[in-house]
Amino acid sequence: MAEEISRWYxxxxxVGPFRPFEAxxxxxxxxxxxxxxPASYRSFLxxxxxxxxxxxxxxxxxxxxxxxxxxxxxxxxRDGDGEYGWGTLLGxxxxxxxxxxxxxxxxxxxxxxxxxxxxxTLFLDLKSATHGQLHAFVHGISLPGYLSKxxxxxxxxxxDAYLDSLVVDPGVGRGHVG
Numbered sequence: 001m002a003e004e005i006s007r008w009y010x011x012x013x014x015v016g017p018f019r020p021f022e023a024x025x026x027x028x029x030x031x032x033x034x035x036x037x038p039a040s041y042r043s044f045l046x047x048x049x050x051x052x053x054x055x056x057x058x059x060x061x062x063x064x065x066x067x068x069x070x071x072x073x074x075x076x077x078r079d080g081d082g083e084y085g086w087g088t089l090l091g092x093x094x095x096x097x098x099x100x101x102x103x104x105x106x107x108x109x110x111x112x113x114x115x116x117x118x119x120x121t122l123f124l125d126l127k128s129a130t131h132g133q134l135h136a137f138v139h140g141i142s143l144p145g146y147l148s149k150x151x152x153x154x155x156x157x158x159x160d161a162y163l164d165s166l167v168v169d170p171g172v173g174r175g176h177v178g
Contacts (some may be wrong), residue, residue: 003016003017004016004018005017006050007047007048007050008048009044009047009048009163010160010163010164011163012053012055012163012166013053013054014048014050014052014053014073015050015051015052015053015054016050016051017050017051018048018049018050018051019049019075019076019077021045021046021049021076022076022077025076025077025078025090026042026045026076028090029076029089029090029093032090032093033093033111033126035109035126035127036126037111037124037126038124038126038131038132038158038159040132040158040159040160041113041124041132041159044159044163045076049073049075049076050073050075051072051073051075052071052072052073053070053071053073053114053166054069054071055069055071055166055167055168055169056068056069056166056167056168056169057069057070057155057156057162057165057166057167058165058167059136059138059151059153059155061151061153062138062147062151062153063147064145064146064147065138065146065147067167067169067171068116068120068136068138069116069169070114070115070116070120070121070122070136071114071116072087072114072115072116072117073113073114074087074088074089074091074092074112074113074114074115075087075088075089076088076089079091089111089112089113092112093111093112096110096112096121101121101137104150104152105137105152107123108127109125109126109127109130110123110124110125110126110127110135111123111124111126112124113134118139119139120136120137120138120139121136121137122134122135122136122155123135123136123137124159132157132158132159133154133155133156133157133158134154134155134156134158134159134162135152135153135154135155136151136152136153136155137150137151137152138150138151138153
């Protein structure tokens with residue numbers, strides 16, 4: 001039997017590999033964080049918690065690079081070595097508390113859920129006042145034509161709104177971005 005390589009979720013193509021959804025892993029994650037995941041993100045994990053979501057989102061606060069991608073999704077559960085390592089929701093949550101970004105931005109109540117190749121990170125807000133919102137940290141690059149300094153910005157009011165705002169970056173179709 002061939003392994004499933006992709007799934008559709010809310011009109012977006014999610015690429016695997018896919019792991020079976022384990023409610024015990026979700027409970028473990030929520031217990032350690034001390035906050036519940038929003039229903040929309042939980043539904044995504046149950047139905048299509050794959051590895052890649054290759055789309056971009058427009059972030060006006062990131063001019064001159066308003067289209068940003070967070071295509072490398074963190075996965076629920078343990079990695080292939082049975083650990084909460086790189087690329088797992090719990091592993092990335094633990095690491096984010098100790099990284100340099102935690103010294104720059106309050107990450108209280110924020111769960112990292114995806115990144116891109118430049119280590120820009122997408123966060124799910126779990127705090128009660130802003131529960132379900134998505135925020136991102138995008139690194140600056142000191143070259144002309146790029147975002148000159150790092151930006152922490154709101155991305156969407158909820159996970160479904162985030163999915164609905166995703167677009168195919170026209171630069172990707174031409175073989176480059178920019």
